[in-house]
Amino acid sequence: MRVGFDNEKYLKMQSAHIMERIEKFGDKLYLEFGGKLFDDFHASRVLPGFEPDSKLRMLMKLSDRAEIVIVINAADIEKNKIRGDLGITYDEDVQRLMQEFESRGLYVGSVVLTHYAGQIRAAEFKERLEKKNVKVYLHYTIEGYPSNIPLIVSDDGFGRNEYIETTRPLVVVTAPGPGSGKMATCLSQLYHDNKRGIKAGYAKYETFPIWNLPLKHPVNLAYEAATADLNDVNMIDPFHLEAYGETTVNYNRDIEIFPVLNAIFEGIYGENPYKSPTDMGVNMAGNCIIDDEACKEASYMEIIRRYYKAAGDVARGKGSENEVYKIELLMKQARITTEDRKVTVAANERAEKLGVPAAAIEFADGKIITSKTTSLLGASAALLLNALKYLGGVDHDTHLISPAAIEPIQELKTRYLGGTNPRLHTDEVLIALAISATTDPNARKALEQIPALTGCQVHTSVMLSDVDMRTFKKLGVDLTSEPILKGKSK
Known part of the structure; x- marks a missing residue:
């Protein structure tokens, strides 16, 4: 099978780019890590040559400067939310992640329980971790988040959250799955650091969609197929286009939240260091594709696989027909069928x-x-x-x-x-x-x-x-x- 991605180039370029972003802000960078830090099999399927643990290996190049903060939504603990690909609960996955990181020489500084409201299971989980000498911090729900900017950027908003003590210039914020509160955790820290006179910044690291590939490139379409259950949609970043006259790709949630982020940054710093959602990202994967046709073909196959998975879930009575319809539409856009x-x-x-x-x-x-x-x-x-x-x-x-x-x-x-x-x-x-x-x-x-x-x-x-x-x-x-x-x- 043809290799379409230069993994070694990616490791070098990605770690160097993150280092540049740290230097841009001075004291500290909070890096929101989206997707899977290891076992990223989707990326390895659509970018043949990408190793499933590439992001983890890249972090290990920065291990002496990085610490990891794992974020989990207390409501997910309370309802025993399951990580579908592993079949374990989110709180079990937090402990698995800690062991995986530490076994590779990466420092896990703390765990944050977001949306905390005294949930019994969440409180028990906190107690279990603290008995193992793990630092646990509590962050609370802010009424009207993310729209109520005056409340969010105040002592009654982010100010209520416990301040996460960190010791290294790169703070990687990751989680067992989506909806855990990674971004809000980063922004809360910016608020607290600013009050303490610490010059800190924020960046976002997600592999997909790949910002410098065309909107309808098969690799980006495959990402839409993979997240069809979340209703993510790839879009041209209008803020980036307006600011620089350059066409880039992002996804709807980041684009929709950017005006709010802009207001939060202005509330904390007086100005926003970023002019677009694309500016916030640090992903270099698009620069490491060495055989575009190989990646296109691999992505076509991934879209078909995602279609069969969604259709199978519906047949078993546990899936959504809308997910199937969305992937069928993506197949039409890619001009492929299951016969391919x-x-x-x-x-x-x-x-x-x-x-x-x-x-x-x-x-x-x-x-x-x-x-x-x-x-x-x-x-x-x-x-x-x-x-x-x-x-x-x-x-x-x-x-x-x-x-x-x-x-x-x-x-x-x-x-x-x-x-x-x-x-x-x-x-x-x-x-x-x-x-x-x-x-x-x-x-x-x-x-x-x-x-x-x-x-x-x-x-x-x-x-x-x-x-x-x-x-x-x-x-x-x-x-x-x-x-x-x-x-x-x-």
């Missing part, structure tokens, strides 16, 4: 021809192989075995797992565990393969190919069980499925 995903066509054609569920996988070299549902294996489990045979150079007709070994597992599932589907799931077939590998060289050879599945494209003609989806995710496979429910299986 080769692996999708291969799986659907096989299923239609045989009249049973089928699956297909595309490898990095462009090779596509397929599978079908049998009495022993589901299509996705069979696909994994076929794929590992191909990667390991094992003949297709070779049995990696003896049918005699599969039958007892089926009996266990149906006779003893009360299941109705005797076919092996992907996790079960991998366990069976691992057992076979202890005595069979071909099975061992196939098992050793598992890392090569990362980045492969897979499509199934029906939706998979949660177990199968989780297995493919752990394998690093980009999975899509037709939004067709096949009878529930245990």
Whole structure:
């Protein structure tokens, strides 16, 4: 697969640009970090060559000057809000983030509970952190935020919030997810620092949309598809166009809030150092694209994947049809259809021809192989075995797992565990393969190919069980499925 992004150039350019922004303000820079600090798989998919932990590695270049503040909305703690991609609550993710940062030598200075109103679970979470010697600060809801500027920029607004004690010139403000209050935390600190005579500044670091790519560039369209549930819309930054005569791209929420930010900055400093939302950003990703066509093609595939995810959520009764409609519109703008995903066509054609569920996988070299549902294996489990045979150079007709070994597992599932589907799931077939590998060289050879599945494209003609989806995710496979429910299986 073609590389379209120079990751090393990005690391050097991004860290240098942040250093320049720190120097611009003097004493301290609060850097609002949007998106994922690590495991940024969306960026790695649409910018082939971008490493999922690039932003974290960039921060590590500044580790001696940076400290991290993690922000969480107390209301999200109270309602046990779940981070969808990890399946853990936001408060659990705060602790995970702390461990991840500290294990890489980054200093986590404190945690901030925003929108705090004495919520019981939030108070308990605060107590748990403080027992671990973690500094926890409380920020409160400001009535009329963000429009009531006189109240916000006063001792009864930002002034009520606890002042976050920081010791380093770069303060990275991050959170488990959107709506946590990162920007308000930064602005509150500017207010308090200004009263203390500290010259501090604010900047925003988000990878998408990429400000110096065209509005309808596929990379930016893919970002809209990824945030279709949030109703984010990419827009030309009118403030930047007016100030500089230069066309740049931002997204609606930043553009809509900018007049308010402008008033807040003026309330704190007497003037705003930024003339546009684009000015606030420090993202250099657009300058590190080395193969635009490769990034366009990767983005087209991402939009199609997002369409299938949204359509699958609707089929399961937990998604929004408006999200599907929005992504369909983006596909029309990009002039693509699901037929442009080769692996999708291969799986659907096989299923239609045989009249049973089928699956297909595309490898990095462009090779596509397929599978079908049998009495022993589901299509996705069979696909994994076929794929590992191909990667390991094992003949297709070779049995990696003896049918005699599969039958007892089926009996266990149906006779003893009360299941109705005797076919092996992907996790079960991998366990069976691992057992076979202890005595069979071909099975061992196939098992050793598992890392090569990362980045492969897979499509199934029906939706998979949660177990199968989780297995493919752990394998690093980009999975899509037709939004067709096949009878529930245990």
